Amino acid sequence: MNRYIWLAAVVTAGGGLAVVAFLQAAAAVADPSDTGSDAGFTIGNLAFNDPVGTVLGTQTAGYQSFDPLFSNAPLLALGGDNAIILSLGSQGFTVEDSSGATLGTVATQVNVQDLLSIDSAQFTVTSTDPATGLTATQLAELPADGTVYSITNIGGGFANVYEAVPNAGGTAASKITDTLLTPFGNFAMPTSYDAIAPANPIAPLDALGVTSGATGLSDNAFTIGSTTFDPGSDGLNALSLNAGAIAPLLNLNLGSLSASSTFANPGPMENFAVYSGATDAGSAYTSMNNLDLLGIVNGTQFTVQAINPTGTAVDNALTNSGLDFSNAGFNANDLANALVTVPLGKNFGIPAYAPLDFNGDITGQDVTAQLAHNGFSLGTSGISASDIAGVLNTVSTAGLPVDGTVYSVTDLGGGFENVYQAIPGTGGGAATLSDTFVTPFGNFNVPTSYDATAPMNPGAPFEALGSALSSAGLSDNAFTLDGTTFDPGSTGFSPVYAIIGIAPLLEISGANLLGHPLVTQSGVEMYDSSGADLGTVTFGENVSNIFGIETSQLTVSAVDAATGLTAAQTAELPVDGTVYSVANLGSGWENVYEAIPGSGTTTGATITDTLITPFGNMDLSSLFGSWDATAPLDVGDAVDGVNAGSSAAADAMAGFDLFDPSTWF
Incomplete structure (x- = not known):
């Protein structure tokens, strides 16, 4: 059953540009033509029965089905009922304990994946409705909000069932279990993969260490090449925009969205203080991506979207510019602070506004917008925004990375890391690429032609x-x-x-x-x-x-x-x-x-x-x-036949023949 609604999303970017995108939203639930089962499944002592899909407030018996968020057949397809920023529905279940007593109902958010015809589904509990008359013991059996269940149905009686129970604050897992179901019995799989804790993009970067001689750096500072980046003592924001999560296999996250349909320039959501050697060069505003693969490979990529020199450099340029501040009611320092101060408040991954980008083409309109965001007015000072822009375009950005530079760090654990850097070429020229494999035994340059600054060609x-x-x-x-x-x-x-x-x-x-x-x-x-x-x-x-x-x-x-x-x-x-x-x-x-x-x-x-x-x-x-x-x-394709409550997994191994490969998958 398809349900359609027209959505209008208005995104306001720097300079007051409004981009309006009309999206035809389609979500499907319990389509009779779907191949998945509508039967429940069992994890531990709990049975999740009578699935009910809810979309746009309408309930339908059975499992939800989704048009993929992304698909490259027959390799990979990702989907779910929360398409990055839009939540359309939920998957509900009636929960029973091992004695068959009904404990109540739960609502979950669902992510779905098909990897080479291996189906996975992850359920995150968003709310519970206990049945009446429960004992304290029965009430405690209901899953807590934030609990994650993830099932990967390999086929032929093989499945992986993951469960993470949140801590009291709901900020991480207090208990993680992972069970491999096989026709020969179930096996506990050791894992530290935490599907509840938010993506932490600073983790791979912290492992780089610092080689700068600068003083006053936070514990989160790190060095790539000759440039040191410092996000400050609070580290980096957790990335809240999820593009695909199936524990314990994969977690893809991004920090901000683009106002462009070609995704060329996602909004900056992190500000780094930048040091060239021991010298404070200014700030870099970046967009962030993060990947967690099998809880082993943790990667963070950040792309420079705007650069600012230090406030002192801007102050000196304004002071020596010949601008007359005598009747302004403010001085060059006040103006400089208003020009380089950018709070990156976000809503649905969209920054509050874009910072000034000192790349040599600042306009008077850019200056006006920046001052307005910070509540600063030129008033009757006699100083125009165009005059200020002319001064700003002369400020040196030496030591700062070039706009569009991509840094990507993949932490493999045990002191092994891959550090990638791509600097865009000037005037359409080729990018400068470098890839270094860091090991406990020394670093190795890895030849690469992979240009992360270049667009992709669908053809x-x-x-x-x-x-x-x-x-x-x-x-x-x-x-x-x-x-x-x-x-x-x-x-x-x-x-x-x-x-x-x-x-x-x-x-x-x-x-x-x-x-x-x-x-x-x-x-x-x-x-x-x-x-x-x-x-x-x-x-x-x-x-x-x-x-x-x-x-x-x-x-x-x-x-x-x-x-x-x-x-x-x-x-x-x-x-x-x-x-x-x-x-x-x-x-x-x-x-x-x-x-x-x-x-x-x-x-x-x-x-x-x-x-x-x-x-x-x-x-x-x-x-x-x-x-x-x-x-x-x-x-339903992912959970069909899965019974993690049976030590023999009898339901899952039905029809399996060790000597007949056609029954394995």
């Missing part, structure tokens, strides 16, 4: 396919899929910037917010195998680069057919919702996935998957045929 994996047509009218960017040739034109696909990135491990872009693609490519020409023009198509885009493997998923969102098509040509037009996903594995190896939506409510999608190799093509449709990228993610 890159498809271009490697080549075009089956040799028409002179086609651009070099044309490619052929299933007999149809698509041509985005000589300029190719519009570039997109990453929503979240931890260089050089991964970049992800092109999210779908509640079923609506935020990044699209329109006007892509289509031709049949004879070269006849079929019209144009609009694609929704999901793009990723994971460990250097570029993957792009294009989903048909609109088709504009050419006039005068024959019936046969019309039949060749792609159906709305058709998914093409290509992973470029390099050296002539590519995986090409296609899913064509079925007609009606009972017909499944037609799915093909082909591995292209230098030695010939291999049909992998039987392997990935169950991955339907046209269908929503279903919570």
Whole structure:
């Protein structure tokens, strides 16, 4: 059952720019065509039965299903009922204890993941409603708000069940258990992965240490190259915008969103004091990303969005500028403080306002906005905002990082860290890249071409396919899929910037917010195998680069057919919702996935998957045929058959045969 609502989100950025985005929100619950089970599951002494999905205040029996927030079939899909900043619903259960007594009901927030056809669901308890007449013992059995249950259904009777119980303050876990269910019995898995504690982006950075000779640094300061960054004694803010969480596998977090549909410049949400050697150079305002992988790999990436010299440097420039402060009622120092003071209060990951960026192009309008934010007025001083801007553009920013510089630190534990840096080139030139592997035995330079400052090209994996047509009218960017040739034109696909990135491990872009693609490519020409023009198509885009493997998923969102098509040509037009996903594995190896939506409510999608190799093509449709990228993610797929309350896991191992691999998954 789909429910639609039009949402209008207004984001106010620096300079008073208002960006209005209308999103068609679609959430699905308990669709009869879903493949997941509507049965409950058991964890420990508690049974979670009678699932009820609530969306926009409407309850429906069964599990929720979601259009993915991000998808690259058949590799990875992420979704949930809290799409970064918008919470649309919850998943409810009736809770029973081991004796069968009903303890009450719980409401949970759900995250869902499909990784190579392995389904996972994470439930975070948001509220409980105890049944009447409970004893004190029974009341204590109800899960506390904030409790996290995460189930990964590997298949064939194998599943991983994780549970984290919050401490009294709800700020971290007081108890963590992880159980591997197998047909041969259940096994406790040691883990310190805390799904309750907020993401801590300072942890990987702290491990770097400090080599600066500066005095007065906080314990959170760290050095990369010759630059030392200090967030202050309070450290960094916890990152509250979650792009995917499945304990104990994965946790992806970002600190702020962009007002741009291409995600080029997410708002700065952290301010670092910057030192060049022992010299105070000023401040850098940055956006933050964080990754926790298996509780072992912890990575933080921060990108410089604005730079400020020291207040003293600005004060000196204003004092020596020739501006007349005699009738102003304020002096150069007062003005300097108002120009470089920026409280980064946030709402839904959007900063209160953007700081002045001393990159040489400050305008009078920028100065006016900055002074207004700090309640400072030039009044009748006779000093204009344009005059001030002219002075500010002369202030030296020596020792400060260049705007757009990306720093990414991945802590592998045991004294092993990867430190990546990308400095944007000037005038469109190539970025300066460095990657250092830090070990207890010494540091090693790692050659890399991974440029985290560059946008991603959604068409890159498809271009490697080549075009089956040799028409002179086609651009070099044309490619052929299933007999149809698509041509985005000589300029190719519009570039997109990453929503979240931890260089050089991964970049992800092109999210779908509640079923609506935020990044699209329109006007892509289509031709049949004879070269006849079929019209144009609009694609929704999901793009990723994971460990250097570029993957792009294009989903048909609109088709504009050419006039005068024959019936046969019309039949060749792609159906709305058709998914093409290509992973470029390099050296002539590519995986090409296609899913064509079925007609009606009972017909499944037609799915093909082909591995292209230098030695010939291999049909992998039987392997990935169950991955339907046209269908929503279903919570029931992850919990189907899971019973972590049975030591023998009898329900889970039904049908398993050790000597028959077809029954393993």
